[in-house]
Amino acid sequence: MKRLILGIAEAIAALVLTIGAFTFFKACGEHDGKFMACHWAQNAVVLVGIVLTFLALVRIFIPEEKIKTGLAIGVFALSVSVIFIPGTAINLCMMDDMACHTTFKPAVIVVAAVTAVIALADVIAGYIKAKESK
Amino acid sequence: MSRKKLLYRSIAGRPLRSLSLMFICIIMSAVVFGGAVVSASLNNGINCLEQRLGADIIVVPKSASEKVELENILLQGTPGYFYMDKSVEDKLSQTEGVDKLSAQYFLVSANAECCTVQVQIIGFDDDTDFSVKPWLSEAYSGKLGQNEIVVGSGLSTRVGHTLKLYGVECKTVGKLESTGTGLDTAVYTTSDTVRGLIKAAGSKGISVLSKQSPDDVISSVYIKVKDGYDIDEVAANINLGMDGVQAVRTKSMITGTADKLSVISSSVTVLIAAVWVLSAVIMLIVFAALVNERKREFAVLRTVGFSRHQLAGQIMAEAVIICFAGAITGIAAAAAVVFPFSRLIESKSGLPFLSPDILSSLGYALIAFVAVIVTGPLASVYCAYRLSRVDTGKILREGD
Numbered sequence: 001m002k003r004l005i006l007g008i009a010e011a012i013a014a015l016v017l018t019i020g021a022f023t024f025f026k027a028c029g030e031h032d033g034k035f036m037a038c039h040w041a042q043n044a045v046v047l048v049g050i051v052l053t054f055l056a057l058v059r060i061f062i063p064e065e066k067i068k069t070g071l072a073i074g075v076f077a078l079s080v081s082v083i084f085i086p087g088t089a090i091n092l093c094m095m096d097d098m099a100c101h102t103t104f105k106p107a108v109i110v111v112a113a114v115t116a117v118i119a120l121a122d123v124i125a126g127y128i129k130a131k132e133s134k
Numbered sequence: 135m136s137r138k139k140l141l142y143r144s145i146a147g148r149p150l151r152s153l154s155l156m157f158i159c160i161i162m163s164a165v166v167f168g169g170a171v172v173s174a175s176l177n178n179g180i181n182c183l184e185q186r187l188g189a190d191i192i193v194v195p196k197s198a199s200e201k202v203e204l205e206n207i208l209l210q211g212t213p214g215y216f217y218m219d220k221s222v223e224d225k226l227s228q229t230e231g232v233d234k235l236s237a238q239y240f241l242v243s244a245n246a247e248c249c250t251v252q253v254q255i256i257g258f259d260d261d262t263d264f265s266v267k268p269w270l271s272e273a274y275s276g277k278l279g280q281n282e283i284v285v286g287s288g289l290s291t292r293v294g295h296t297l298k299l300y301g302v303e304c305k306t307v308g309k310l311e312s313t314g315t316g317l318d319t320a321v322y323t324t325s326d327t328v329r330g331l332i333k334a335a336g337s338k339g340i341s342v343l344s345k346q347s348p349d350d351v352i353s354s355v356y357i358k359v360k361d362g363y364d365i366d367e368v369a370a371n372i373n374l375g376m377d378g379v380q381a382v383r384t385k386s387m388i389t390g391t392a393d394k395l396s397v398i399s400s401s402v403t404v405l406i407a408a409v410w411v412l413s414a415v416i417m418l419i420v421f422a423a424l425v426n427e428r429k430r431e432f433a434v435l436r437t438v439g440f441s442r443h444q445l446a447g448q449i450m451a452e453a454v455i456i457c458f459a460g461a462i463t464g465i466a467a468a469a470a471v472v473f474p475f476s477r478l479i480e481s482k483s484g485l486p487f488l489s490p491d492i493l494s495s496l497g498y499a500l501i502a503f504v505a506v507i508v509t510g511p512l513a514s515v516y517c518a519y520r521l522s523r524v525d526t527g528k529i530l531r532e533g534d
Contacts, residue, residue: 094297095253095319096288097481106474113470 003068003129004060006122010075011056013115017082017108018049025107027086027100028093038100041090045108048082052115059122065133069126076119082112137444141451152456155420159460159506160467162413167502168468169402171495175476176395179314179486180388186313187384188265189356190365193226193372194218196380214254215240217351222379226355229372231363236262239328240353243299243321253289254320255299257328257348265356266322269310278324284308288318288477297321300334314480314488357381395485410505417513421453425520433526442522449518450511457510461503469499 020026027038052075059071086092086105093100145152195218223237239257258266260277266284278284283304285291296303304327312318323331325348332347359365365383372381432445440448472479473489480487490498 092290094290096290096477097319102475102478102481106478109474110470 003065003122003125006072006118006125007056007060007068009118010072010115010122011053011060013111013118014049014052014056014075014079017111017115018046018053020107020111021045021049021104025103027104028098036093036100037090038086038092038098038104041086041092041100042104044085044090045082048078048085052078052082065126065129069123069130072119072122072126076116076123079112079116079119083109083116137448141448141455144448144452145455151420151424155417155453155456155510156460156463158413158416158420159457159510160464162409162509163461163464163502163506164468165409166406166505167465167498168472169406170498170501171468171472171490172479173399173402174490174494174498175314175472175479175487176398176485178488178490179480180392180395182313182488183315183317183388183391183486184384186265186269186315186317187356187388188268188358189384190359191357191369191372191381191383193222193355193357193379193381194353196378198380215242215346215353217346217353218379220348220350220352222376223352223355225376226357226372229368229375231359231368231371232357233360234262234264234358235355236264237352237355239325239348239351241328241331243331253299254316255328255331256320256322257325258322260324264358266310269313278307278327281305281327281330282307282323283327284310284322286310286318286320286322287312289321300331300338302331302334312488313486314476315486391485398483398485410509414509414513417510418516421449421514421517424517428521432521436526446518446522449514449521453510453514454507457507460510461506464506465499465502468502469495 021042027042028036030039055071055075055078059068059075062068062071086100086108092098092105095101195216198216217240220237223235226232226235236259238259241255241257243253243255256266281302281304283297283306285297285306285308287310289297291297291306293306293309296305298304299321304321304323310317310322328348357368359368365385369381369383372379432440435445435448436442473495476487476489489495
């Protein structure tokens, strides 16, 4: 039950990251038919978000505990990598009062960090469960 | 069963009760920590702005809508420009009480190369400047050369990199410290570079600026008043003696902002106090309600050998664990909102917002943590006292 709750929480957080990145905390929009640098960071976050959501959903439906733990490790590693996409791996706009700096980057960092923490808790819970069942 | 395991079972066995108590602790610590950081950030912002402006008086054209345009540029970072005749600078230098003065020239870039936004360009006099160079966080030696710029901390351009303004490649040679205001997104350069930029703008068909060359006009003059002179008096003399200009005392210019800030700070303090008191009262009620609910449980514990002291300790330990988890979660949640979104808070509030340093932030976190960790166990004292004194025989007989 505890692990199921963690699995659902992982999937919700990954979904928020994916949908939020191109809706309620999206980067700067298109201007005069021109995309700014942050647009590509947004695309990258959405792409990784889709993979995260897929992994989290698979993790809910697969019954084997060890595979669940393995998938949770994957979700954790991917979530941590998302934190470094905006501004580090892919440049954002020049001025830090633009939407990509004020909303997109902090929101991605916070949601990805929350996903990583949940996934880490899931990994630890899986490890404890595996140890107890031995 | 060990006491440690009993403690764990007692908390995890009643998840709704434990989570409700934890939720109160989360709200309490988040409000105390978040409120303290927001309040400190606003105070830091206004103090930094006052120091950063560096001047006692700023002289702008009267047409600058009674300070509003200058405030927009300084606080909100809204790019803008206004001009007055350059002869004003000479006249001001002859005014009694003026110690140092330095003129600045405001220019707004066409969209910079990377972003479709305008950038505020401030041309300053390298020889007389006393308000820009003292705030260089990344030092550069010597004077600014042609097409060399200094950028605010809010621009991601790094020292050594170039920025294209009106098609001209400008080399970044310095970066200013953060102020939490519109000054952070401005570009600073010399009048010679500004002339070059205007020329480049003209060649790109943007000729509106060519009539407003820094050879003929300036936007503002920063004045430092001599020791022993009354700043208000010097400003009044300038306003009386010169037409078309407005001398504004720097302090009075930010007074409006400081007043707004003081109202917000007071509201935050009231909110913190209200949430604290309310949380303490709720905890007290919840723990008092537990007395009846857990009488039988504690009577059984007494029969298996728990002393009164140990039972009281059990209740206190539960309260400490729940408060500890709640305080940590609340502080983390508030930190996840206040620090990453500081630029958003600044742009939405229109107030200077400069987050406190790590040490101060840790101090606020410690205060919030202590506030919660002390309040919870204190609220449970009555419950611990009552439960440790249950009449074991009577309670167990009642249950039969």
